[in-house]
Amino acid sequence: MNDILDGIITKYREKEGNVIFLLQETQDALGYIPEEAVNYFSEKLEIPPSRFYGVVTFYSQFHLKPRGKNIVSVCCGTACHVKGGSKIAERIQRDLGLAADGETTEDGKFTFEIVRCVGACSIAPVVLVNNSAYAEMSADSTSKLIKELKKKESSGTK
Amino acid sequence: MEQSEENKKKVVVRVCIGTGGLAAGGKEVIEAFKKAITDFCVDIELDFTCHYQKVGCRGFCARDVLVDVVDGDTSVTYQGIKPDIAKRIVEEHLIKGEPVKEWLIDASYYAFHAKQLKILLKDCGTIDPEDIQAYINVGGYSGIKKIVSAMTPEDVINEIKASAIRGRGGAGFPTGVKWEACRKAPGDVRYIVCNADEGDPGAFMDRSIIEGNPHSVVEGLMIAAYAIGASLGYVYIRAEYPAAVDRLKLAIAQAHELGYLGNNLFGSGFHFDVRIKLGAGAFVCGEETALIASIEGERGMPRAKPPFPVHKGLWGKPTVINNVETLSNIPYIIRNGAAWYSAIGTGKSKGTKVFALTGKVKNTGLIEVPMGIRLGEIIYDIGGGIIGNKQFKAVQTGGPSGGCIPAELLDTPVDFESLGRVGSIIGSGGMVVLDETDCMVNIAKFFLEFTQAESCGKCVPCRIGTKRLLEILDRITRGLGKEGDIELLETLCADVKAASLCGLGQTAPNPILSTLKYFRGEYEAHIREKKCPAKVCKDLLTYSIIEEVCTGCGACRRACPAGAIAGDKKKPHRIDPEKCIKCGACFDVCKFASVSRE
Known part of the structure; x- marks a missing residue:
């Protein structure tokens, strides 16, 4: 190092x-x-x-703890907030078994983060996986996305 | 007979890869077009060559992916294109000459554009942002060339003053006056800084301009530098905007290659270069003095003004800080003249303004309108009205520093003074439309959560004031509000506004004050009746199943994450209020409207 x-x-x-x-x-x-x-x-x-x-x-960009291999973030800017961003956040926490913003799963594969406006408000609510934006999400479509991610991770392909 | 490739006609497929376009699959759409062309090439000889053009945000994000097929002088636009539709467009339109009707843009596309006036966004979405030549072809860099050969810095400042353009970052300070003050400040080193730290939630104008037309910002910086006498410029940009950062880096590199940046530009003796500084994620860094501290590598905390940055800015030198949209306007003003610019807009607010139109409107996207347009025209004519034909409630402008404007004020013209009079601001240009299902106390709380978290902590009124304001709003939304809370909010808001050091604290109470002004009844319902009229605040809601309506399908039982719903098949189900976490999953999933939420 x-x-x-x-x-x-x-x-x-x-x-x-x-x-x-x-x-x-x-x-x-x-x-x-x-x-x-x-x-x-x-x-x-x-x-x-x-x-x-x-x-x-x-600055919010810096992290004092290691982060997971995949960063799953949900935008909670204004447009995403009024279109149900917080419901999606709750669902991600439930699906990943994480209690709060910024936590990482024990296997180190996923970190959940709440971000404040990524500037993709016209396609709100937005979920990001490692900087790729997913448009007009719902709690259910997010669950599906996480299921796929978990599957990819456990099969070892990325 | 085989035609040689050069003799064949050129067809251009233009695909939006702005933020919205990318998320909707813009890149995949291009790949699908390429694949379809290659596949057809195997069997038949095509009488054209197909070229692909990636463009930045075209505004109408709700209809992404937008694709233009340009064949000679005719251009056809498609909307909502997915990769699997590409093959049909190639076969029916490109090969057989018949546009695919069902994916063509419709009336809403024209309505979306009818009342807009695109100056900045005109090129954004038609030119390739990754090609400097594309910008030059539409007149780019002619502004800087013109001034270095024919105008003195004072001429340029006078031209900008005559155009009456005001800063697009929020405060609306006259740009020419700012430049002049910096030019006149003593010293021989000066800086120009582009503020691209677009932190307002609900705003993405600056991101889209940089992604779609980065060279306009570079040229704007050059003109400003020439006018104030700077030879180095900085762009302070959010690291959260990786695509914009890449485009800007590329634009700067291309400008260097052509000799548009560097020493002795255009043989005039004018030297200029641009550096990029990545923001590290702090909303307060949008404030000028905090931004300077951040560029210098420190905690981004504001300081008292005066001295203003135009006198004592970056590293103590006179510095002009202009917002992205402001700078992007400059080349167009120089090219077309101050008179052209000041003919657009209203008395004290000239030109156009770019807004991010989002929330509960049908047509979300990026729009550019002449100053003075009515709010109602934006929401109903451009935005197409409210989704699901729900009732309009308010439009939030100006982000955390702005306010909520109710239906009865939709006639308000959009300019600096008029929005200020109704308790809001233009701000950087976020416009979030709210409908009857949005709770105004919740919205105020949302913004206070934001400003409280982003308060840098330097001054007491902001650090502690926003915290106390948030606590009061929090208890009101949880049904623990007390008589006198509204008055307490009002007093505290006035104090925080009056005593805070910088704009963040001075404007943080605005979302509360404007909602109190226009939606006081909602606050009272929360406090006195312990009811949330919009049915948003969880703690004030009770979910139950209407037995007469319930078919016993079990959908709610399966959806309930708390296991609070029980019932036999085809018999009415029940919710256990003790276990219910009020998430609303049952309400959302029930097809028979048998879940009541009161």
Whole structure:
């Protein structure tokens, strides 16, 4: 991991010392921001960890825990909200057996997230699986989608 | 006799791959066309060559996938195309020359467009966003070429001032005045920033413009840079918009290749380059000073103004921050002249505005209308009215900073001042239509959940004020509202509005204030009668089965996730109120309307 982090530090120094850039690169490389990475940066760059955590916790893009292989998100922007987004969210939680926004299934295959407006309001309500949007969903069609995803995962093909 | 490929006529199949188009299967449709052509080629010699063109959002997302077949001067548009229909279009239309009638656009397509005036969206949806030449062919980059050779920066500023265009990001500040202030600020380094952090839920104008016509934004940045004296620009764009980011990167790379970005542009001595900064997901970063902090790599927290960014902005240098739609307008104003632009619109609101028309209207999509059009025209003429012929209740404009406008005010003209007078704003252009099944207290709570979560926490009125407002709304929707809650909301709203540091807090109470103003009765019903008139607030509803109507089909029993429904086959079923979680699954699934929700 340290090699990756060193590479990021080099790029960071070229980028006028931008902490957000550093963290975005880290998350792109590792999938999340591990505590060890923050400590490593802190030591190498002589920046207190609090400054990194300040940025990490401020922006919704950063994650302090590893996320699942598939990210199933439901949009709860205004248009999706009035067209039943929250019902879909409840159904996904039930189908995946997850209690709250941001949780990951024990096998690490699925993470459920509620997102705020992905800008696809004209085809609301929208469900996203790894950034592909599914239009005009209902709780039932979402259940079907999740069933298919689970099937794909258990048969080992992606 | 075989014709050589070059002599054959060219047929263009144009497919929408905007957000809506992609989700509806735009890419699969293109593949299906290609496959159908290849399959037919095996058996017969085609007398044409087929070309494919991917275009950005064409607006009418409700009818996606939209496909144009362009054959010489004639263009035929199809709607609702799925991959399996492609083969028929190829066989009947492309080969035999007979358009497939049942998939042709119908009256609603024309109605959707009749009252629109497309300036920005005209090219968006007809040109290939991934090809700089396509933009150049429709006059692109002629604006910047014109000004560097024939106009001084002051001329450009005067032209923009004369056009009277106002910022499309929400506040509606005159763009030319902003540019002038920055130009006059002391110092030799200045920046131009494009704000593409479109965080308003229910808005996707900026995304669509960047995806459909990215070069118009790049040219807008160039013109602004020339006018204010900047040689570096930034586009601060949401990472949640990966397609838009890719298009923009490509556009910038193509502009570099042609020598449209870089040093000594068009031999004029003007240098300019653009960098992209990815937002990391914080609504408040749409606020200018927060956006600057975020570009600098810090927590995106606003600071007090003045000093304004035009005097002290990015890295302490004079900076102009303009919204995507504003910048996208600039090349068209330069090309066609200030007089042309200011002839469109009303007294103080000139030009057109792009809106994301969504919610409970039949024709959802991206629209562009002249300022001054009535709200009712947008909802009924362009939007085609309410889905399922339900009753219109309100239209929410301006997102979390805006308000809900009721039916009796549908005659209101859409311009900055008029919407302000009725307690809402144009905002960035989200327009969510609500019908009789939407609860206005719930809508207010929805927005407060949003602003409370997105409050950066720097100032007390916003951090604590939005939290308290949300708590009061939450208890009202749960049937725990008390006498005096409405008055308490009003007092607190006034305080949060008056004392918050930035626009987020100052406008966060608007959804509450406007719903209280026009739908006070709904609040009172929740508080006094513990009823939700729109039947949305779960805690105030009771589900039961009407025994006389129930056929005992068992659909509700199977649908109930809580196991709260029991009953023998073909005998009336019953809901156990203790177990019922009020999810409404039984209500939705019953074909005989035997589930009552009160």
